[in-house]
Amino acid sequence: MAKGKFAVLLTAVMFFATVGTVSAVDEIRVGTIGPTTxxxxxxxxxxxxxxxxxLAERDYKFNGIPIKLFSEDTKADxxxxxxxxxxxxxxxxxxxxIGPSLGHEGMAAVDWGARNPDTPMLIGYSAPEDIxxxxxxxxxxxxxxxxAQVIFNFGQYCAKDLGYKKIIIVGQDYxxxxxxxxxxxxxxxxxxxxxxxxxxxPVEAVDFSSIMARLASLSGEYDxxxxxxxxxxxxxxxxxxxxxxxxxxxxxxxxxxxxxxxSMLPELGDQALGVYSSLHYYDGNPSKANQKFRxxxxxxxxxxxxxxxxxxxxxxxxxxxxxxxxNGKVDDPKAFVEAVxxxxxxxxESPRGPFYFDSFGNPIQNIYIKKxxxxxxxxxxxxxxxxxxxxxxxxxxxxxxxxxxxxxTTRDYPPGKKAEYFAEIEKWFGKDYVKxxxxxxxxx
Amino acid sequence: xxxxxxxxxxxxxxxxxxVLLLSLPWLTSDYFVMMTIRIxxxxxxxxxxxxxxxxxxxxxxxxxxxxxIAGYFVAILQTRYSLPFPIPPLAGIGVAVLAAGLxxxxxxxxxxxxxxxxxxxxxxxxxxxxxxWASMTKGDSGITGIYxxxxxxxxxxxxxxxFYFFQLFAFSGVVWFLAxxxxxxxGLMLRGVRDSETRMAMLGYPVMLLRYLAFIFAALVAAxxxxxxxxxxxxxxxxxxxxxANVEALMASIxxxxxxxxxxxxxxxxxxxxxxxxxxxxxxxxxxxxVMFLVIIMFAPKGIAGSARQIWEAYKGKMLSFLALGNKTxxx
Numbered sequence: 001m002a003k004g005k006f007a008v009l010l011t012a013v014m015f016f017a018t019v020g021t022v023s024a025v026d027e028i029r030v031g032t033i034g035p036t037t038x039x040x041x042x043x044x045x046x047x048x049x050x051x052x053x054x055l056a057e058r059d060y061k062f063n064g065i066p067i068k069l070f071s072e073d074t075k076a077d078x079x080x081x082x083x084x085x086x087x088x089x090x091x092x093x094x095x096x097x098i099g100p101s102l103g104h105e106g107m108a109a110v111d112w113g114a115r116n117p118d119t120p121m122l123i124g125y126s127a128p129e130d131i132x133x134x135x136x137x138x139x140x141x142x143x144x145x146x147x148a149q150v151i152f153n154f155g156q157y158c159a160k161d162l163g164y165k166k167i168i169i170v171g172q173d174y175x176x177x178x179x180x181x182x183x184x185x186x187x188x189x190x191x192x193x194x195x196x197x198x199x200x201x202p203v204e205a206v207d208f209s210s211i212m213a214r215l216a217s218l219s220g221e222y223d224x225x226x227x228x229x230x231x232x233x234x235x236x237x238x239x240x241x242x243x244x245x246x247x248x249x250x251x252x253x254x255x256x257x258x259x260x261x262x263s264m265l266p267e268l269g270d271q272a273l274g275v276y277s278s279l280h281y282y283d284g285n286p287s288k289a290n291q292k293f294r295x296x297x298x299x300x301x302x303x304x305x306x307x308x309x310x311x312x313x314x315x316x317x318x319x320x321x322x323x324x325x326x327n328g329k330v331d332d333p334k335a336f337v338e339a340v341x342x343x344x345x346x347x348x349e350s351p352r353g354p355f356y357f358d359s360f361g362n363p364i365q366n367i368y369i370k371k372x373x374x375x376x377x378x379x380x381x382x383x384x385x386x387x388x389x390x391x392x393x394x395x396x397x398x399x400x401x402x403x404x405x406x407x408x409t410t411r412d413y414p415p416g417k418k419a420e421y422f423a424e425i426e427k428w429f430g431k432d433y434v435k436x437x438x439x440x441x442x443x444x
Numbered sequence: 445x446x447x448x449x450x451x452x453x454x455x456x457x458x459x460x461x462x463v464l465l466l467s468l469p470w471l472t473s474d475y476f477v478m479m480t481i482r483i484x485x486x487x488x489x490x491x492x493x494x495x496x497x498x499x500x501x502x503x504x505x506x507x508x509x510x511x512x513i514a515g516y517f518v519a520i521l522q523t524r525y526s527l528p529f530p531i532p533p534l535a536g537i538g539v540a541v542l543a544a545g546l547x548x549x550x551x552x553x554x555x556x557x558x559x560x561x562x563x564x565x566x567x568x569x570x571x572x573x574x575x576x577w578a579s580m581t582k583g584d585s586g587i588t589g590i591y592x593x594x595x596x597x598x599x600x601x602x603x604x605x606x607f608y609f610f611q612l613f614a615f616s617g618v619v620w621f622l623a624x625x626x627x628x629x630x631g632l633m634l635r636g637v638r639d640s641e642t643r644m645a646m647l648g649y650p651v652m653l654l655r656y657l658a659f660i661f662a663a664l665v666a667a668x669x670x671x672x673x674x675x676x677x678x679x680x681x682x683x684x685x686x687x688x689a690n691v692e693a694l695m696a697s698i699x700x701x702x703x704x705x706x707x708x709x710x711x712x713x714x715x716x717x718x719x720x721x722x723x724x725x726x727x728x729x730x731x732x733x734x735v736m737f738l739v740i741i742m743f744a745p746k747g748i749a750g751s752a753r754q755i756w757e758a759y760k761g762k763m764l765s766f767l768a769l770g771n772k773t774x775x776x
Contacts (some may be wrong), residue, residue, distance in 0.1 A: 036727065037727075037730050072723065073723050073727070073729075076683075077683055077688075078586065078677070078679060078681055078683060079482075079673070079677050079683070079684065080719065082677050082678075082679070083478070083482060083720060084720065084723075086475070086478060087475070087720060090474060090475050091475060103584065103585060104584050104585050104586050104681050104683070107585045107586055107588055107679075107681075108586065108588060108677075108679050108681070110588070111588035111589060111678055111679055112678070114589075115678065128585050130585070135588065135589070173576065174575060174583060174584045175578065175583040175584040175585050176584075178578070178583070407579075408578070408579070408582070409578075410578040410579050410583070411576070411578065413579075
């Protein structure tokens with residue numbers, strides 16, 4: 001008797017369960033993933049705040065359909081991340097995932113994406129180029145950036161506009177700074193620079209006295225120093241830079257993309273004045289979209305956003321645009337990814353300016369050469385030059401395959417001396433490329 | 445016969461456990477199977493640590509390095525040199541054992557805090573290699589695209605059930621091996637060394653050799669875990685050979701009970717499950733786990749398995765008679 005009742009109940013439950021999945025979406029389920037505890041909290045938390053702001057703008061609804069957010073913490077550990085991606089997919093049954101934010105997380109996420117093509121993913125702040133190059137997979141789109149994409153033109157700018165010939169890069173010894181250095185070297189050496197010397201220090205180092213002494217002794221030979229670190233290391237570097245009197249020996253510090261970001265400026269103070277860097281977003285952008293984003297963000301969280309939050313915000317807004325194109329039918333992953341890849345954001349829609357996706361799923365966007373200035377008593381980045389519509393391949397957009405066939409970046413590849421570097425690109429890009437480069441005196 | 449005969453408890457428990465483990469994929473969800481797989485490979489790492497701690501009285505900070513070396517070799521041999529299935533895992537375990545043979549020569553003479561420091565240094569060495577030798581290990585981005593093998597026509601990559609049985613087979617093998625080792629003359633000699641090294645040396649036992657072999661056996665256990673880690677997650681990066689990974693295993697072993705193999709698995713299970721379950725409930729889950737850890741250290745220094753055993757020993761008589769009573773009343 002009891003068994004019979006149970007069977008009826010079970011059938012009923014199963015019946016309603018199937019009916020539930022057949023009918024139209026009655027709830028849009030969005031997953032986010034990123035480090036929200038541990039050393040990398042600033043990256044995960046920032047992106048998540050951006051996503052939440054974009055959701056709050058629409059009251060967590062799309063055309064009346066409620067949106068539910070599931071956020072998971074990776075602790076910056078990829079094994080944890082892969083497990084939690086599984087939780088989001090199988091337990092929470094999310095329609096798509098926004099995240100993650102760190103380099104190694106992104107590489108693992110795209111690998112997961114290739115094995116789970118039915119769960120669309122919009123990468124957050126994660127910047128290794130292979131996510132949308134050698135490992136690119138259809139269901140993974142990145143409304144963000146690659147490390148090299150934003151710095152190719154900075155190398156060019158330093159060689160052409162600032163007229164530097166020899167530069168020293170000091171940075172943390174791991175993949176992300178290596179990629180930054182590589183992108184910079186390509187832009188710098190191909191446009192008239194002569195040498196880039198790389199000095200690597202342990203990731204956690206905060207005492208740079210030996211490096212400072214070396215920089216001081218090299219100051220006669222080199223034109224400028226580029227700081228290629230992040231977080232506390234940048235603050236320590238800038239402080240010791242002044243203590244050792246290097247501000248009198250070099251014109252100013254150059255920074256990698258992440259150096260003078262908004263969260264860093266108050267910590268650096270006036271030492272940051274005049275720092276040049278490059279990125280696909282700058283906080284001083286006077287566009288309406290950016291001003292609104294900044295003020296809304298400040299109202300919600302009490303401080304101004306930086307590029308990390310901007311990217312979470314943009315990712316969610318790209319998803320909204322895709323939903324609009326599909327009329328809210330997010331339960332067809334293939335159609336959703338297709339719609340995401342077709343999204344074009346205008347200057348009025350994104351705080352960073354206009355962008356659209358290339359065939360690999362990475363934005364083609366403006367790259368700004370930024371300079372830190374003081375405006376109304378506050379430090380901010382303004383754009384001194386804009387390079388429009390830069391792809392992740394930078395100047396190599398029409399020879400993407402050759403670029404991807406080349407060796408991977410390491411701590412000392414590509415070579416930093418002009419002659420060795422040119423021998424190397426001749427091998428991978430061909431003689432004609434080098435000939436053209438010499439004829440035009442750099443990129444066109 | 446009386447159902448509560450104490451001699452019967454162990455075999456009954458063991459067969460219930462066996463049946464449960466064998467039927468797990470059909471009893472539970474895919475998600476549960478995934479968690480069990482994770483607990484097994486991390487459990488192997490914890491067990492390797494517990495084995496050294498329990499049998500030698502030494503806490504090692506480089507077991508994650510052996511775990512990672514095996515994982516890295518699987519990754520490199522498979523993705524870079526495309527070697528067919530049994531070679532990468534066997535080579536991985538082999539290299540990890542060789543590495544243990546080499547590092548063991550340096551580490552095994554030290555004791556107490558010196559052993560701790562030496563293994564810390566050697567472990568960091570492996571970590572630095574994984575992070576810096578980018579042309580081989582791809583640096584901090586890690587190696588992706590590792591696929592689990594096809595076994596007798598069944599793909600362990602596509603089916604979690606196949607992977608589960610593949611791993612369960614290896615896992616049971618290792619557990620059996622460690623349990624046998626503990627009971628063997630070798631295990632007894634080792635315990636003698638742990639309790640009084642000078643006496644064992646005086647009696648003519650090769651103390652150093654015993655310790656050295658135990659070190660290598662422990663590395664072997666961690667290496668098997670590393671192979672399954674790489675296969676299941678499909679990737680490996682320097683985090684898996686880092687100090688953090690090793691400390692997590694240490695925490696699991698303290699939680700579960702550092703002196704027993706069962707404690708190692710129990711501790712890993714609790715830690716890894718809480719990690720996923722609690723993080724879904726509250727953003728402050730690390731705090732909750734920290735408090736829980738504190739409570740365990742203060743009130744159950746032998747870990748959960750150790751305390752459970754103490755309670756069992758204390759109340760064994762009462763419980764058995766209670767069970768017997770229950771059986772009698774149940775009879776018509």
